Amino acid sequence: MNTRAETIRSTDAVGRAAERADESALIRAAQQGNQEAFEQLVRNYDQSVLRLALNLLRSPEDARDIYQEAFLRVYKNLHTFRFDCSFNTWLYRIVSNLCLDQLRKRKVRKEESPSVSTREGEMDRFEFIAEERAGVDPQRSLMSAELQSKISEVLSSLTNRERLVFEMRHYQGMRLRAIGESLGTTEEAAKNCLFRATQKMRTALGAYA
Amino acid sequence: MNCETVQENLSLYLYGELNFHDEEQFDSHIAECAFCSAALDRERTWHAAALSKSSDVPMDLLSRCRRDLSRTLDALQPPKPSRWEQFLETLDIRPSHWSTQLAVASLLLCVGFYSARLLGRQSEATGGGFSSSNDMSLLSPGPSNPVRFIRQAEGGDPDRIEIGVDEVRPHRLLFRRDDPALERWAIATVAEADDPSLRLDSIELLSSRPCAAGKSALLAALRDANTAVRHRALSALEPCAPDQAVQDTVVQVLATDQCPRLRMEAIEFLAPPTGPVTVRRQFAGVLQGVVERESDGHVRLRCERVLQDIKASPVTY
Numbered sequence: 001m002n003t004r005a006e007t008i009r010s011t012d013a014v015g016r017a018a019e020r021a022d023e024s025a026l027i028r029a030a031q032q033g034n035q036e037a038f039e040q041l042v043r044n045y046d047q048s049v050l051r052l053a054l055n056l057l058r059s060p061e062d063a064r065d066i067y068q069e070a071f072l073r074v075y076k077n078l079h080t081f082r083f084d085c086s087f088n089t090w091l092y093r094i095v096s097n098l099c100l101d102q103l104r105k106r107k108v109r110k111e112e113s114p115s116v117s118t119r120e121g122e123m124d125r126f127e128f129i130a131e132e133r134a135g136v137d138p139q140r141s142l143m144s145a146e147l148q149s150k151i152s153e154v155l156s157s158l159t160n161r162e163r164l165v166f167e168m169r170h171y172q173g174m175r176l177r178a179i180g181e182s183l184g185t186t187e188e189a190a191k192n193c194l195f196r197a198t199q200k201m202r203t204a205l206g207a208y209a
Numbered sequence: 210m211n212c213e214t215v216q217e218n219l220s221l222y223l224y225g226e227l228n229f230h231d232e233e234q235f236d237s238h239i240a241e242c243a244f245c246s247a248a249l250d251r252e253r254t255w256h257a258a259a260l261s262k263s264s265d266v267p268m269d270l271l272s273r274c275r276r277d278l279s280r281t282l283d284a285l286q287p288p289k290p291s292r293w294e295q296f297l298e299t300l301d302i303r304p305s306h307w308s309t310q311l312a313v314a315s316l317l318l319c320v321g322f323y324s325a326r327l328l329g330r331q332s333e334a335t336g337g338g339f340s341s342s343n344d345m346s347l348l349s350p351g352p353s354n355p356v357r358f359i360r361q362a363e364g365g366d367p368d369r370i371e372i373g374v375d376e377v378r379p380h381r382l383l384f385r386r387d388d389p390a391l392e393r394w395a396i397a398t399v400a401e402a403d404d405p406s407l408r409l410d411s412i413e414l415l416s417s418r419p420c421a422a423g424k425s426a427l428l429a430a431l432r433d434a435n436t437a438v439r440h441r442a443l444s445a446l447e448p449c450a451p452d453q454a455v456q457d458t459v460v461q462v463l464a465t466d467q468c469p470r471l472r473m474e475a476i477e478f479l480a481p482p483t484g485p486v487t488v489r490r491q492f493a494g495v496l497q498g499v500v501e502r503e504s505d506g507h508v509r510l511r512c513e514r515v516l517q518d519i520k521a522s523p524v525t526y
């Protein structure tokens with residue numbers, strides 16, 4: 001049943017190396033107005049972008065907005081991209097700014113009206129997917145529900161920036177240096193953020209592990 | 210490195226973010242200190258647990274996002290009258306030197322030749338029957354359309370220049386919904402596309418007429434690596450529920466699929482609660498087998514309910 005998945009995985013590394021080599025060509029073509037090249041560029045990154053937005057905002061509708069706005073900004077500003085950082089970093093600068101803005105707006109909204117809807121209904125699907133994954137791997141399904149809810153709790157207790165850095169490092173696998181660049185700060189500052197986030201996780205989760 | 214420093218750097222170590230020197234110090238401390246070594250194990254455990262919390266992106270959300278974006282971009286596309294001038298510029302040629310119209314004509318002819326070749330190849334593969342928007346104004350110079358040669362056109366006319374373009378730009382094909390070629394594209398995409406959201410979209414296309422040739426593609430999609438694809442394939446097959454081959458495959462799904470949610474849907478599919486009891490009775494044996502082997506409590510319970518409903522004893526059958 002997993003033949004396809006395995007084939008994809010085994011060719012992944014090779015494919016990714018080729019993608020990187022092709023990427024500058026793709027960006028140049030997109031800069032010249034080639035829409036297919038732009039769409040290919042989007043497809044190389046959009047799953048990660050959507051995952052980040054979804055994990056951070058925990059609302060598919062908000063994540064969808066971020067997706068649109070981010071790639072629209074990429075489209076409109078691609079001609080200003082000068083290859084002086086990686087495209088990935090440039091893209092995440094846009095995405096992280098949008099996510100932080102959205103989280104800030106929410107906070108304001110919450111302070112203005114305490115009865116603001118949490119859009120919890122929208123998360124049904126999201127939770128369902130998570131539950132599905134638990135079913136795929138027996139080890140994961142053994143993970144106590146208690147631990148999982150504890151993780152959610154700690155994640156939501158992090159500050160927006162800690163959360164963002166943690167998502168980028170833990171889930172997106174970005175290097176601290178790239179995270180720093182994306183957030184317009186230093187590697188050291190990103191490291192401190194990550195440091196605080198992991199410390200909170202350790203303190204809260206150490207007992208379960 | 211002392212215990213305190215090691216404890217502080219557990220995560221950075223696991224992320225591979227320590228510098229060479231620190232990592233060495235860290236490694237040698239861990240090798241000798243059982244206390245820190247245990248702490249590292251705990252750190253590893255919560256790292257893994259937190260990872261399992263991250264979800265794959267829902268494929269239908271992804272394809273919705275892509276569709277939205279594509280629509281927005283299409284709306285933003287400016288008219289493209291200056292492509293030709295840009296093209297000449299990239300070749301460092303000024304239009305005034307040429308008889309522009311003639312040159313455009315020969316470019317189009319030449320491009321027409323290449324795209325005809327491309328389309329010809331695709332027609333062979335699919336049996337033809339589709340039309341292409343084939344809009345030459347979309348062809349633009351760039352890495353995806355490399356120029357292969359520039360030469361004086363045959364016939365000796367100095368005003369006619371021929372440019373060969375290897376067009377590797379993807380085509381956009383336009384179909385009417387009832388075009389049989391559309392179904393062939395969808396079937397090929399369900400089987401071949403690496404991108405699960407494309408496989409989902411293709412299933413969507415096939416689901417409007419699932420009892421034609423698309424049925425076996427949908428049956429194959431029930432074994433897709435992506436769970437969302439399998440879900441969609443199963444619901445697309447609903448109109449074919451009475452079909453024997455379909456039922457056999459869904460019974461397989463119920464017995465072997467890794468996703469409890471899909472197994473649950475397979476039960477509904479085979480023994481719909483609103484359908485006639487005779488249909489449900491037909492699967493009593495299968496459901497009985499599930500009750501005995503099923504590891505998921507919800508799935509087992511659902512089977513037992515159906516079995517109770519058809520008054521077959523869940524214990525002895």
Ligand SMILES: [Zn+2]
Pocket residue numbers: 211212213215238242244245246
């Ligand atoms: Zn120690």
